[in-house]
Amino acid sequence: xxxxxxxxxxxxxxxxxxxxxxxxxxxxxxxVSDDGIKAAAAxxxxxxxxxxxxxxxxxxxxxxxxxxxxISTCDGTACHIKGAPLIQEWLTTAxxxxxxxxxxxxxxxxxxVACLGCxxxxxxxxxxxxxxxxxxxKALLKIINEYKKQG
Amino acid sequence: xxxxxxxxxGTASCGLAAGAGAVLENFKRLAGDIPVAEVGCIGHCxxxxxxxxxxKDGTNIFYSSVKADDASVQAxxxxxxxxxxxxxxxxxxxxxxxxxxxxxxxxxxDIEEYKANGGFESLKKATAVTPAEVVEWVKKSxxxxxxxxxxxxxxxxxxxxxxxxxxxxxxxxxDEGDPGAxxxxxxxxxxxxxxxxxxxxxxxxxxATKLFIYCRxxxxxxxxxxxxxxxxxxxxxxxxxxGREKPLDIMxxxxxxxxxxxxxTAMIASLEGQRGQPRFRPPFPTDxxxxxxxxxxxxxxxxxxxxxxxxxxxxxAALGTEKSTGTKIFALAGDLKNPGLAEVxxxxxLGDIVYKIGGAAPGSVKAVQTxxxxxxxxxxxxxxxxxDYDSLKELGAIIGSGGLIVxxxxxxxxxxxRYFLDFTHRExxxxxxxxxxxxxxxxxxxxxxxAGKGQESxxxxxxxxxxxxxxxxxxxxxxxxxxxxxxxxxxxxxxxEAHVRDGYCPVNQCNALSDVALDPAKCVKxxxxxxNCPVGAISDDFKIDNSKCTRCNTCIDTCAKKAIARVKKGTxxxxxxxx
Numbered sequence: 001x002x003x004x005x006x007x008x009x010x011x012x013x014x015x016x017x018x019x020x021x022x023x024x025x026x027x028x029x030x031x032v033s034d035d036g037i038k039a040a041a042a043x044x045x046x047x048x049x050x051x052x053x054x055x056x057x058x059x060x061x062x063x064x065x066x067x068x069x070x071i072s073t074c075d076g077t078a079c080h081i082k083g084a085p086l087i088q089e090w091l092t093t094a095x096x097x098x099x100x101x102x103x104x105x106x107x108x109x110x111x112x113v114a115c116l117g118c119x120x121x122x123x124x125x126x127x128x129x130x131x132x133x134x135x136x137x138k139a140l141l142k143i144i145n146e147y148k149k150q151g
Numbered sequence: 152x153x154x155x156x157x158x159x160x161g162t163a164s165c166g167l168a169a170g171a172g173a174v175l176e177n178f179k180r181l182a183g184d185i186p187v188a189e190v191g192c193i194g195h196c197x198x199x200x201x202x203x204x205x206x207k208d209g210t211n212i213f214y215s216s217v218k219a220d221d222a223s224v225q226a227x228x229x230x231x232x233x234x235x236x237x238x239x240x241x242x243x244x245x246x247x248x249x250x251x252x253x254x255x256x257x258x259x260x261d262i263e264e265y266k267a268n269g270g271f272e273s274l275k276k277a278t279a280v281t282p283a284e285v286v287e288w289v290k291k292s293x294x295x296x297x298x299x300x301x302x303x304x305x306x307x308x309x310x311x312x313x314x315x316x317x318x319x320x321x322x323x324x325x326d327e328g329d330p331g332a333x334x335x336x337x338x339x340x341x342x343x344x345x346x347x348x349x350x351x352x353x354x355x356x357x358x359a360t361k362l363f364i365y366c367r368x369x370x371x372x373x374x375x376x377x378x379x380x381x382x383x384x385x386x387x388x389x390x391x392x393x394g395r396e397k398p399l400d401i402m403x404x405x406x407x408x409x410x411x412x413x414x415x416t417a418m419i420a421s422l423e424g425q426r427g428q429p430r431f432r433p434p435f436p437t438d439x440x441x442x443x444x445x446x447x448x449x450x451x452x453x454x455x456x457x458x459x460x461x462x463x464x465x466x467x468a469a470l471g472t473e474k475s476t477g478t479k480i481f482a483l484a485g486d487l488k489n490p491g492l493a494e495v496x497x498x499x500x501l502g503d504i505v506y507k508i509g510g511a512a513p514g515s516v517k518a519v520q521t522x523x524x525x526x527x528x529x530x531x532x533x534x535x536x537x538x539d540y541d542s543l544k545e546l547g548a549i550i551g552s553g554g555l556i557v558x559x560x561x562x563x564x565x566x567x568x569r570y571f572l573d574f575t576h577r578e579x580x581x582x583x584x585x586x587x588x589x590x591x592x593x594x595x596x597x598x599x600x601x602a603g604k605g606q607e608s609x610x611x612x613x614x615x616x617x618x619x620x621x622x623x624x625x626x627x628x629x630x631x632x633x634x635x636x637x638x639x640x641x642x643x644x645x646x647x648e649a650h651v652r653d654g655y656c657p658v659n660q661c662n663a664l665s666d667v668a669l670d671p672a673k674c675v676k677x678x679x680x681x682x683n684c685p686v687g688a689i690s691d692d693f694k695i696d697n698s699k700c701t702r703c704n705t706c707i708d709t710c711a712k713k714a715i716a717r718v719k720k721g722t723x724x725x726x727x728x729x730x
Binding site (some may be wrong): 015023057077090114 | 328329331369408427428483485562570571704708
């Protein structure tokens with residue numbers, strides 16, 4: 001197996017742990033590359049196609065390298081009616097990328113998620129897991145600019 | 152000397168998002184010798200961050216919307232009268248806290264504090280009798296699954312208990328995928344031991360040997376608290392049930408973002424490391440489940456109910472209505488003043504929840520969506536409906552997991568239906584043709600309507616196809632996916648007709664069917680709108696170019712004089728001020 005992925009041995013090789021294994025790869029690498037799929041297939045004694053078949057079923061897994069700051073905009077019901085589509089539009093205007101894309105400098109990527117479970121603070125987004133609630137355009141741009149400044 | 156015995160800061164996900172992290176740090180820094188504890192959520196999410204002071208005389212004081220600066224923290228330490236929070240009397244009269252009694256009141260990571268508040272007493276009581284008696288208690292209590300389907304928990308347990316197998320599996324469904332529902336997250340974060348106690352009692356009653364908690368990966372704090380809980384339970388030896396030789400195997404499995412995995416056979420497939428596609432039943436999971444072993448699945452809230460049920464099954468059965476016993480935790484969100492969680496007896500009216508607990512202004516609400524994307528909408532004139540499994544079914548909605556999205560008067564119902572179909576068509580696993588293709592076609596039709604390109608025949612088409620999808624789908628996802636469209640057509644047909652026949656959106660929400668206009672009579676020429684418009688659609692003489700405008704609402708939100716508004720397409724004020 002590719003030594004880069006030797007940490008997979010932390011997960012026992014039963015098939016029931018495949019998703020856990022893929023989650024581990026994504027946690028370490030930020031996404032699951034072709035090499036990651038090959039490594040998981042070798043570890044769990046499955047065909048590459050079988051691993052990819054499972055992987056593509058679940059929305060959590062990313063096949064593209066995400067930005068340094070991963071923005072998850074929530075488009076759950078509460079956020080949607082509180083203006084989540086506008087949040088996405090403002091982000092696209094500010095960063096020049098759409099959901100599922102990464103900025104050229106590799107700093108930001110946007111993904112749309114179903115629900116972050118903070119419905120009472122709608123509309124919300126999370127950047128690298130930190131949740132920002134009750135967003136309006138001004139607050140949103142301020143947050144983005146702060147991250148830009150940090151670089 | 153301070154009168155404060157202990158300080159509790161609510162640091163569940165919603166508290167943290169509101170800034171409880173900084174509040175906690177500053178209390179720790181400034182409180183001197185007074186212990187500062189992190190607690191979960193009391194359900195009043197609208198006034199996070201919340202701080203509770205336990206006083207030495209046994210009383211307590213809540214503070215809401217606490218700020219983290221030194222002055223605010225010191226004021227609270229000096230027991231200021233400002234910012235104190237009491238539960239509104241109108242709400243307190245309806246709410247009955249049984250299942251959420253300890254949520255947000257105790258340290259979720261401390262097994263001793265849970266024990267000191269009556270924790271594991273029900274487990275003790277249950278394991279003192281035979282497993283069959285425990286199943287009887289649960290049956291007698293009338294408890295029905297809180298995940299949505301409303302099947303009798305006692306019955307389900309009796310099926311699993313009747314099986315003999317080398318391994319028997321009990322799963323906790325913590326894959327709370329319904330957008331708008333967050334009671335399971337709150338329970339796992341705030342009272343993980345209560346959920347785990349329910350599972351231990353379940354394992355005893357059914358003879359289960361292996362326990363899984365299938366939790367969505369989007370809930371890191373819930374997973375963390377459950378893991379701490381499992382470790383503490385194992386350390387205390389509570390996982391070795393009386394009469395057993397082997398301790399129970401308790402594991403958390405993280406879901407990977409697939410709504411359909413809330414369906415039990417899909418969840419089992421996912422736990423086996425496969426694509427989470429539902430399969431035909433029978434065989435039911437209690438016959439053939441995880442890796443072929445008999446398996447039963449209950450929802451987080453159901454397990455959290457179990458200790459309450461066991462404590463007094465008859466009292467539980469007396470709560471609520473005849474066929475829907477006990478309480479239900481509802482998650483309130485959307486267009487209302489007080490979003491959050493509320494535990495009420497089954498059978499309370501929707502209006503009481505929306506107005507008296509949620510604080511929605513009378514007349515401001517058009518409808519409530521119950522049961523998330525699988526549910527349906529209930530129009531405001533039917534708010535006297537009793538919230539129980541059967542009454543809601545009659546209205547074409549479901550109680551579901553208990554998410555209530557309040558839809559204000561200024562929201563478009565067609566757009567709301569489009570949103571839900573957007574969700575379900577993407578979450579369809581693809582196994583059944585009607586669900587896979589049909590939800591896609593419904594979504595496309597609704598997209599067309601909100602884009603102003605609908606036809607009158609589209610409404611009948613949606614109804615016809617929706618009913619076929621319901622019949623032609625294997626699992627609950629497909630069977631309920633058309634619900635939001637069908638119920639909005641049923642109660643708000645006139646809004647659909649306005650879009651497709653008359654070419655306008657009655658609330659001017661749909662971008663393609665509305666313009667933005669400036670009312671010169673109200674404008675004071677402050678130029679804030681011009682400065683803030685991200686696309687330069689407002690000219691120096693205050694004319695809005697609707698072909699440039701992206702309908703982002705920035706100018707509407709910026710204008711202090713409320714001179715800018717969305718209007719019916721092609722109409723509106725003359726955009727030149729001062730004439």
